[in-house]
Amino acid sequence: MKKLYGLLGCPVEHSMSPEMHNDLFTYYGIDGYYHAFHVEAENLGNAVIGLKALNIEGFNVTIPHKVSIMRYLDEIDDIALNIGAVNTVINNNGKLIGYNTDGDGFIKSLETVITKSLSDTKILIIGSGGAARAILISLAAKGAPNIDVSNRTLTSASQLRSECQFKLKGSALSLKEAEENIQQYDVIINTTSVGMHPNIDNIPLSLNKLLPHTVVSDIIYNPLQTSFLIEAARRGAVTLNGVGMFVNQGALAFHKWTGQFPDVNRMEQLVINKLGGHTEC
Incomplete structure (x- = not known):
C-alpha cells in the first residue's frame, strides 16, 4: 500500500502541489501518493483525526487552515510558533509535528x-x-x-x-x-x-x-x-x-517527509509548464 501524503485546504481544486509531489514520488521511486483534501473550517478537527487513523505520513496545510491547524497538533517547531502558522506536518509514530517552510x-x-x-x-x-x-x-x-x-x-x-x-x-x-x-x-x-x-x-x-x-x-x-x-x-x-518560493517550500516539506531533498529545477519547470509561461521578463 502506498504511503499517503496530502494537502488540507479550502479550496484545493487548483493546487499544483499534488502534481508536483506525485511527480517527485515517481521520479525518486518512492511508493507514495499525495492527495488534496478539500476541508471546510468546521471539519478540520475531524479531518485531522481521520488522517491520523489512516496513518498519513505527512501533509501540507494551506488557506484557511494554517493557523487553526495548530490546536490539533502534538508539537510545533519554534519558528512556526513565532510565525503563528503551520504549513507542513510530519507524522512521527503517531505524533503530529508542525513546521512552517514558507519563509x-x-x-x-x-x-x-x-x-x-x-x-x-x-x-x-x-x-x-x-x-x-x-x-x-x-x-x-x-x-x-x-x-x-x-x-x-x-x-x-x-x-x-x-x-x-x-x-x-x-x-x-x-x-x-x-x-x-x-x-x-x-x-x-x-x-x-x-x-x-x-x-x-x-x-x-x-x-x-x-x-x-x-x-x-x-x-x-x-x-x-x-x-x-x-x-x-x-x-x-x-x-x-513567486515560483521559487512555492517550489522550495514544497521541496523542504518533501525533504522532511522522505529524507530526500528533491530536484528544485524539475519542480520549477513543472509549475511553469502548468502555468503556461516562463520566468524571464
Missing part, C-alpha cells in the same frame, strides 16, 4: 540571486500579512536583522516587527516613506496581493528611485511577471517571482 522556501529562492550574505543585506518587506510574517521571522532567524517593513497601515507593520522573537534592526515605514528611501535597499520583497490576477496592472509602491542591480521579489506567481517586476526589470533590477 525558508523564500530564502532558498532568494539565495539564488543575492550576492551579499544575509547578515549584510538591507531588506524591505512590503506588507504585514501571513506571508510577510513568515518571511520576516525566517530571515531574522537566519541572521538577517536589517529589515524594514512597509505597509498601508503603519501600526500593522510595527506590530509585525515587535512580535518577531529574533534580533531585528530597521523600522516600520509608511509606503510613502519606503518609496522615498527605496535606493537604500539591496532586496525589496512584495508580500501583498497587489498585482495578482486579475488586477495585473497594479503595483504596491513606486519604483522611481530604484537603483540598478537591486533584487526585487514578488511572491505572486500568477501572473509569473507582475507589473511590479516588469517595472523593476526596466530599471535594471534583478527580479524574482
Whole structure:
C-alpha cells in the first residue's frame, strides 16, 4: 500500500502541489501518493483525526487552515510558533509535528540571486500579512536583522516587527516613506496581493528611485511577471517571482517527509509548464 501524503485546504481544486509531489514520488521511486483534501473550517478537527487513523505520513496545510491547524497538533517547531502558522506536518509514530517552510522556501529562492550574505543585506518587506510574517521571522532567524517593513497601515507593520522573537534592526515605514528611501535597499520583497490576477496592472509602491542591480521579489506567481517586476526589470533590477518560493517550500516539506531533498529545477519547470509561461521578463 502506498504511503499517503496530502494537502488540507479550502479550496484545493487548483493546487499544483499534488502534481508536483506525485511527480517527485515517481521520479525518486518512492511508493507514495499525495492527495488534496478539500476541508471546510468546521471539519478540520475531524479531518485531522481521520488522517491520523489512516496513518498519513505527512501533509501540507494551506488557506484557511494554517493557523487553526495548530490546536490539533502534538508539537510545533519554534519558528512556526513565532510565525503563528503551520504549513507542513510530519507524522512521527503517531505524533503530529508542525513546521512552517514558507519563509525558508523564500530564502532558498532568494539565495539564488543575492550576492551579499544575509547578515549584510538591507531588506524591505512590503506588507504585514501571513506571508510577510513568515518571511520576516525566517530571515531574522537566519541572521538577517536589517529589515524594514512597509505597509498601508503603519501600526500593522510595527506590530509585525515587535512580535518577531529574533534580533531585528530597521523600522516600520509608511509606503510613502519606503518609496522615498527605496535606493537604500539591496532586496525589496512584495508580500501583498497587489498585482495578482486579475488586477495585473497594479503595483504596491513606486519604483522611481530604484537603483540598478537591486533584487526585487514578488511572491505572486500568477501572473509569473507582475507589473511590479516588469517595472523593476526596466530599471535594471534583478527580479524574482513567486515560483521559487512555492517550489522550495514544497521541496523542504518533501525533504522532511522522505529524507530526500528533491530536484528544485524539475519542480520549477513543472509549475511553469502548468502555468503556461516562463520566468524571464
